[in-house]
Amino acid sequence: MMTTLFNLCFAIYLLALVTAAIALFAWRKPLSWVSIGALSAGALLQTVYIGMRWVEAGRAPFSNMFESLVLFAWALAVVYLVVRARINIPALSTATCLMVLLVMAYASAFESDIKPLMPALQSNWLSVHVFTCFLGYSGFAISFLSAIGFLVIARANSKCPDETKNNIDMVTAKTISFGFLFLTVGIITGAVWANSAWGTYWSWDPKETWSLITWFVYAIFLHCRYMRGWHGRRAAWIAIFGFCCVLFTYFGVSRWLPGLHSYA
Amino acid sequence: MAADAQDTPSQTQKPKTKSVAARITRVLASVPFASVVVALIAMACIVGTLLPQGQQVQQYLTAHPEREGLMSALDFAGLTHVFSALWFVGLLLMLAASLAVCSFKRYAAAMRLHGRPRSRAFGSLITHISMLLVLCGGVVRVVWGERGQLGFREGETAETFIVENRSVPLPFKIRLVKFTTEHHKVAGTESVTQEEEELLHVRIKNEENVWSIPVMEGASHALTAEDATPSAKNTYQVTILNRLPDFVINGGHATSRSDELNNPALRVQVIHNATTNIQWIFALHPGFNMHATSNQIPVEMIYTTEAPAPQSEQPVKDWKSTLEILDNDVVVKEKTIEVNAPLSYKGYTFYQSGYNPNDPKWTSLQVVRDPGVPLVYTGFLFLIVGLTMVFYLYPHGRHER
Numbered sequence: 001m002m003t004t005l006f007n008l009c010f011a012i013y014l015l016a017l018v019t020a021a022i023a024l025f026a027w028r029k030p031l032s033w034v035s036i037g038a039l040s041a042g043a044l045l046q047t048v049y050i051g052m053r054w055v056e057a058g059r060a061p062f063s064n065m066f067e068s069l070v071l072f073a074w075a076l077a078v079v080y081l082v083v084r085a086r087i088n089i090p091a092l093s094t095a096t097c098l099m100v101l102l103v104m105a106y107a108s109a110f111e112s113d114i115k116p117l118m119p120a121l122q123s124n125w126l127s128v129h130v131f132t133c134f135l136g137y138s139g140f141a142i143s144f145l146s147a148i149g150f151l152v153i154a155r156a157n158s159k160c161p162d163e164t165k166n167n168i169d170m171v172t173a174k175t176i177s178f179g180f181l182f183l184t185v186g187i188i189t190g191a192v193w194a195n196s197a198w199g200t201y202w203s204w205d206p207k208e209t210w211s212l213i214t215w216f217v218y219a220i221f222l223h224c225r226y227m228r229g230w231h232g233r234r235a236a237w238i239a240i241f242g243f244c245c246v247l248f249t250y251f252g253v254s255r256w257l258p259g260l261h262s263y264a
Numbered sequence: 265m266a267a268d269a270q271d272t273p274s275q276t277q278k279p280k281t282k283s284v285a286a287r288i289t290r291v292l293a294s295v296p297f298a299s300v301v302v303a304l305i306a307m308a309c310i311v312g313t314l315l316p317q318g319q320q321v322q323q324y325l326t327a328h329p330e331r332e333g334l335m336s337a338l339d340f341a342g343l344t345h346v347f348s349a350l351w352f353v354g355l356l357l358m359l360a361a362s363l364a365v366c367s368f369k370r371y372a373a374a375m376r377l378h379g380r381p382r383s384r385a386f387g388s389l390i391t392h393i394s395m396l397l398v399l400c401g402g403v404v405r406v407v408w409g410e411r412g413q414l415g416f417r418e419g420e421t422a423e424t425f426i427v428e429n430r431s432v433p434l435p436f437k438i439r440l441v442k443f444t445t446e447h448h449k450v451a452g453t454e455s456v457t458q459e460e461e462e463l464l465h466v467r468i469k470n471e472e473n474v475w476s477i478p479v480m481e482g483a484s485h486a487l488t489a490e491d492a493t494p495s496a497k498n499t500y501q502v503t504i505l506n507r508l509p510d511f512v513i514n515g516g517h518a519t520s521r522s523d524e525l526n527n528p529a530l531r532v533q534v535i536h537n538a539t540t541n542i543q544w545i546f547a548l549h550p551g552f553n554m555h556a557t558s559n560q561i562p563v564e565m566i567y568t569t570e571a572p573a574p575q576s577e578q579p580v581k582d583w584k585s586t587l588e589i590l591d592n593d594v595v596v597k598e599k600t601i602e603v604n605a606p607l608s609y610k611g612y613t614f615y616q617s618g619y620n621p622n623d624p625k626w627t628s629l630q631v632v633r634d635p636g637v638p639l640v641y642t643g644f645l646f647l648i649v650g651l652t653m654v655f656y657l658y659p660h661g662r663h664e665r
Binding site for chain 2: 116118119120122123177180181184185188191195196198200201202204206209212216217219220223227228253257
């Protein structure tokens, strides 16, 4: 049942990607709506999937790589739908659908069995901490896609209207602001949780430290943008670098720098 | 004249001193300075996560003894204990100075221009002050905090705890009333609830051969001795009619109370030489058979399920310590602590920390006194409020477009 639901989500996201890609070149409006409808349906179905897994496991399903990737894909879809409600950039739709699909495909490479949690993870802070972190990561992921989009149109298509460039640039900044707020909440809830479990809110664990590094990079972005007026390419490059830090924090640290978060 | 001569330099020096202070203030409050300091801290953090730190150095040298020279050089440069190195603390102090000056300048400018901080500037001010609070909380922890371990057995009382090999007295006593370790049942039972792990062993009397049949409801097997030809006389048709994992008689009928293998039982039918025998076989009571029909067929049957893993091999679900605090030899507080649920008294907090698999009545607790926590938590709260104000209540975007 759960596997069927997971595969159905994947199929719906695939439909969203295909329709978004076609909408880039033809039948723009109708297919664009089909794509957004499919993405919404996929996110809704995935909410049901996560809910069912939550009930079955008797805990928040955010504790291993499979579960966190499923949450990441869900958060990406939901955060993008919020962005899409404010502004429509077809290329960003396609790129986001592709990323959601890739994350789901990567998740399916990991073991999906429900396993008992180690004592330190049996806390309500787990759900808040992981959930907020992944909302933040999703904001950064979309900022990464829009930053790449900006660099592409700024280089290849000088005829692209300034309004489009400004819109993409603004999406980068807004999603980084969103991601920064939620990463901050994620780091704080992790610190409070660590203090209740181990008696220390900060222990320079690799995952903690790399979250801080990521936070610093985006803090520099926000200062450069809002205090020094950095827009366009320079801002886009920092956004891309920031997401590389996110990727290392998420995957690299778990793989190469084991610590308190080595289970994740 | 002399007085004039003495006065003149001080009059000319005063504005110069002021301008140096102003210049330092300007640099400290500038975005490029703050960005460079933050970038340097970030780089130090990268080094701190990539190079072996503290106790990891010895482990690294054990694995790579040939790199002792390199590690000595890194140690000399302060790169093997980055997060406690003076240069790293210096960077954090520079960040704190930058935050303090920046916050003060913003506040002063807003007061000068508007008589009060503007809403957006107020959010930014709170954000910067919040980080100062967190850093101050960290300083309080390092200077006035204590952190150590305490190990004892059930029934024992402790008055001290260990901080870096020295004994530190507690201002009260603490007694371990009870310590328990809970295990997940899943790993052990999951493997035995799978029917293919369960076997029905059948042996025809006076025969050496034993057939081990995987348990599956409805499965039927024709068993014939090796040297005999299959016939009604030589063949035993064994059929598993029912499998009840938790056998119980309810209202005169056999039924299963749950899916757990608490009392596994099989209802087996054996047909031999036109005689039918149906009987219940119990995994936990191999000698006890409940006969539904006459037992005229010379077969012995044993039903086995794979034994659950010993409890000590199953994953730990939780550790629980029931503690009593004795102040002036009077019990003033009692609580059962577990991971994520510590006990606090008079500024000391006791966290469930360790256990000894060879001594189930012994536990160790982490003892922490950190007077900086309220400052840090206030900083956390301010940070969330400040960022929400900056990004969503009074966002830059409105002015940006």
